[in-house]
Structures are given as structure tokens and as C-alpha cells.
Amino acid sequence: MFAFIARQPILDCQKDVFAYELLFRDGKGGCFPDATSEKVAAIAERFNPLGLDDMSAQKMSFINFRAETLISRFPTNLDPQRVVVELSESPDHGSGLIEACKHIKQLGYQIALDDPMMLSSQSAILPLLDIVKVDIGKIRADYVTRRLPRFADANVKLIAENVGTHDAFTQCRELGFDLFQGYFFAQPEARIARQLPASKMNLVDLMGESSAEDFDINRINQIIERDAALSYLLLRFINNPTINKRHEISSLKHALNYMGEVEIKKFIALLSLAHLGDEKPLEVIHMSLVRAKFFDLLAQQRGQRTDPPVGFLIGLFSLLDALLDQDMPGILKQLPLVDEVNNALLGKSSEFNHYLALVRAFESALWLNVIKQSKALDIDQKQLHSLYNQAIVWGNSVRSTMSSYFPTTRSL
Structure with a gap:
């Protein structure tokens, strides 16, 4: 479906996704594969015609290139x-790389530098740079503070890399960073033992119905009819062309x-999650969507039961x-989910522990871990990549359906 690629989100100060960095398994250090590699032809044939939007959800794409590729065969398509x-x-x-970058700038591309430590004090590349990425795990804060004005004066935007906590995000934002890369947004801000608010009880009821073996459509209708927004979003979900191409659904x-x-159970679970997380960064919901579809596809591949759709629910x-x-233990005490889902979310299921390790490997481009889980699950690596790419496309489509919940692409 695609070349072997992972993606990692880059967020702005409001925690909205600005772009995704694409990491290539077949390229050294995640770079676009070498110009002499046979993989380049495969990417040109299979990946580019689909459009970057299939991987990057209509956001910008950051792609890392080696000097040789930029100088000799930069993919101008x-x-x-x-x-x-x-x-x-x-x-x-x-000087070859400097000249190549000048040509690339003339073609209209923005240029980012992965590490400011690469720059000498008189670097000829600085006037060509639009963005500089700073690994906050490797560079001291005092160094960043001293060098920030230099980049600001040159109108260069700064990305903080490897931002793993909300505290680190806050610190980097206060230092003057413009964009942030890392999974801080998918971490709890503060683990507080508290009850879900009464306003969310409709959603809790829906989550319970989504995991029940028995299907009580009258009960679900009663829950959804209490909330006009739920009714509206349900119909938008169901009438998404990716999900339903044949019939206009009215109820x-x-x-x-x-x-x-089974499919209705999946979508009432989606409804509940979308509203339950309406105050959090939207990329958390998007990651949940991709995980849900990926776990669902894995469960089918492994011959797991699908009613209720346990794999889908665990990923979601x-x-x-x-x-x-x-x-998680405190949350699950408040939700009426079946034991199989509860146990998996608490890490007590060997089967689904493999799924979680695998999806984290894809999210972080840890290719050796993908190989390890491929062997553990007895699924060919190419098949795993295909399933994950399907999940990304599906997640992008559902995300676009929820247009009122997700922001449009921002520009620098």
C-alpha cells in the first residue's frame, strides 16, 4: 500500500497538529531512501501517486534527506x-549541499535543520533555513536560551524535539519554541482520583453498550436522543463514504x-470517545482512532472474536x-466494560500486550520492535505495515468527518 513509513506529529502552542514527520524504514536513520536504492522507485510508484495526504492527513510533511540525495536526485515531484x-x-x-539547498529553496520548499549543533557561527546555510529542530533531551536549557535570539532574528521557527511531559512542553513554550514534537500530549497531565462528571454519564452508558454482547437498540436510541450533538455526529460517522458507500442513513x-x-457498536464507542475527550488535544483522539482500527484488523488476522469488537474497543x-x-485502574472502575476489555487495558492480556507493543513501535518508528512483534504474532512484517497503513487512512477519514472537532491546517 505504501513504502514502510511511520509518522510522528508536530504540534503548535495550542497542541493542534501542524505537521507529521515521516520516517522511512528503508532509509538510513529514517531518511528518504538513498538515491541508488531500489526502494526509491517503489516509493515513486506506490507512495507519491497516493499523495502525502494519505499519510499526513492533509497536514505538512517533514521528510529527512541525506546530503547525497539532495545533491544528486532530489525528488522534485x-x-x-x-x-x-x-x-x-x-x-x-x-559547498555542494549549500548549492542544492539554494536550488530547493528556489523551487518553493521550506528547509529545516535537524540539529543546531551542526551550525558553525558563520554558517552559509542559516539564511536558507526556515526551521531548526532542537532535541531538548540532548541540549541544555541555558544553551537554548543563549541561541534563541539568533534564530528569532533570522526569522527561523524552532521545534522542540523529544518533548515527553506536559511540564517539558510548558517550559519549552515559555522559552520561545514555536512547535513541539513528542508524545507529551498522550500523557495524563495529573493523575487525580475523581469521579467522571454527571454530564458525561450518557457517554459512559454508550461505552458500556458498545462492549456488551447483547444489543439493545432501544436502549442506545434513548441514550443518543438525550443529546442532539450525539445524534448529529452519529449520522455523520455512519454516512462517511469510507464506512458506508451505498446508502444514505437517516437513523x-x-x-x-x-x-x-458489530459496526454499530464500533461507532457508538467512537461517539462516546469523541465527546469524552472534547477538552484534550485532538491528536489524542486521532491516535485512538488509528489504534482502534489497527487492533481490529489484527484481531481479525489472528482469528479473535469480533462481537463485541474487543480489539477495536481496546485500541480505542x-x-x-x-x-x-x-x-487506568481508576477509570475502569467507573466504566461498565466487559472483563476482556478491562483486563487488556490493565495489561493483563498477553495477546493484546503484543498489539500495544506493536502499535507503539509503529508510532515511534522502532523497526526492530516491529520485527520482534511480527514473530510473536506470526504475521508477516509486510502484512503488518499494510494493516497499519489501512488504519491510518481510516483514522484520517473519520477525523475529517469530525471536521467541527478538528482544526484546519495551519501555516508557519
Whole structure:
């Protein structure tokens, strides 16, 4: 479906996604594969025609390039309005790269430097840079503070990399960083033992119905009819062309005739999650969507039962602690989920522990871990990549359906 690629979100100060960095398994250090590699032809044939939007959800794409690729065979068929060219090597090692960057800038591409330590004090590349990425785990805060004015004066935007906690995000924002890369947004801000508010009880009821073996459509209708926003969003979900290409659905009962109980259970779970996390960074919900579809596809591949859709529900609810700022055991005590889902979310299921380790490997481009889980699950690596790519496309589609909940692309 695609070349072997992972993506990592880059967020702005409001924790909205500005772009995704794309990491290539077949390229050294996650870079776009070498110009001499046979993989380049495969990417040009299979990946580019699909459009970067299939991986980057209509956001900007950061792609890391080696100097040799930029100098000799830069892929000019990439859209300069969608792609930021990221340098992975010091631009001061030879004039060839500087000249290549000048040409790339003339083509309309923005240029990012992966590490400010690559820059000498008189670097010729600085006037060509639009963005500089700073690994906050490797560079001291005092160094950043001293160097920030230099980049600000040059109108260069700064990305803080490896931002792993909310405290680190706050510190980097106060230092003057513009964008942030890392999974801080998928971590609870504060683990507080508290009850879910009464306003969320409709959602709790829906979550319970989504995991029940028995399907009580009248009960679900009663819950949804209490909230006009739930009714509206349900119909938007069900009429998404990715999900339902044949019939215009006008009600839950109407949908049941065409989709069946299992698919309806998935979408009432989606409804509950979308509203339960309405105060959190939207990328947390997007990650949950991708995980849900990926776990669902894995469960089918492994011959797991699908009613209730346990794999889907475990993936969808796997980030509840980040959405609700509570620990998972405390959350699950308040939710009427079946034991199989509860146990998996608490890490007590060997099967689903493999799924979680695998999705984290994809999210972080830990390819050796993908290989390890491929062997553990007895699923070919290429098949795993195909399933994950399907999950990304599905998650993007559902996200676009929820347009009122997700922001449009921002520009620098």
C-alpha cells in the first residue's frame, strides 16, 4: 500500500497538529531512501501517486534527506506546499549541499535543520533555513536560551524535539519554541482520583453498550436522543463514504439494517470517545482512532472474536488515561466494560500486550520492535505495515468527518 513509513506529529502552542514527520524504514536513520536504492522507485510508484495526504492527513510533511540525495536526485515531484525538507547532515561539510539547498529553496520548499549543533557561527546555510529542530533531551536549557535570539532574528521557527511531559512542553513554550514534537500530549497531565462528571454519564452508558454482547437498540436510541450533538455526529460517522458507500442513513435503526450490530457498536464507542475527550488535544483522539482500527484488523488476522469488537474497543480506549487525566485502574472502575476489555487495558492480556507493543513501535518508528512483534504474532512484517497503513487512512477519514472537532491546517 505504501513504502514502510511511520509518522510522528508536530504540534503548535495550542497542541493542534501542524505537521507529521515521516520516517522511512528503508532509509538510513529514517531518511528518504538513498538515491541508488531500489526502494526509491517503489516509493515513486506506490507512495507519491497516493499523495502525502494519505499519510499526513492533509497536514505538512517533514521528510529527512541525506546530503547525497539532495545533491544528486532530489525528488522534485513532491509538493513544495506540503513538504518541508529536513537536513540530516551538517551543511558546512561541503559547498555542494549549500548549492542544492539554494536550488530547493528556489523551487518553493521550506528547509529545516535537524540539529543546531551542526551550525558553525558563520554558517552559509542559516539564511536558507526556515526551521531548526532542537532535541531538548540532548541540549541544555541555558544553551537554548543563549541561541534563541539568533534564530528569532533570522526569522527561523524552532521545534522542540523529544518533548515527553506536559511540564517539558510548558517550559519549552515559555522559552520561545514555536512547535513541539513528542508524545507529551498522550500523557495524563495529573493523575487525580475523581469521579467522571454527571454530564458525561450518557457517554459512559454508550461505552458500556458498545462492549456488551447483547444489543439493545432501544436502549442506545434513548441514550443518543438525550443529546442532539450525539445524534448529529452519529449520522455523520455512519454516512462517511469510507464506512458506508451505498446508502444514505437517516437513523440508528436504519443503520442497523445495513451495517449490523458489530459496526454499530464500533461507532457508538467512537461517539462516546469523541465527546469524552472534547477538552484534550485532538491528536489524542486521532491516535485512538488509528489504534482502534489497527487492533481490529489484527484481531481479525489472528482469528479473535469480533462481537463485541474487543480489539477495536481496546485500541480505542487505550489512551483513556491521557484523555481523562487519571490512571487506568481508576477509570475502569467507573466504566461498565466487559472483563476482556478491562483486563487488556490493565495489561493483563498477553495477546493484546503484543498489539500495544506493536502499535507503539509503529508510532515511534522502532523497526526492530516491529520485527520482534511480527514473530510473536506470526504475521508477516509486510502484512503488518499494510494493516497499519489501512488504519491510518481510516483514522484520517473519520477525523475529517469530525471536521467541527478538528482544526484546519495551519501555516508557519
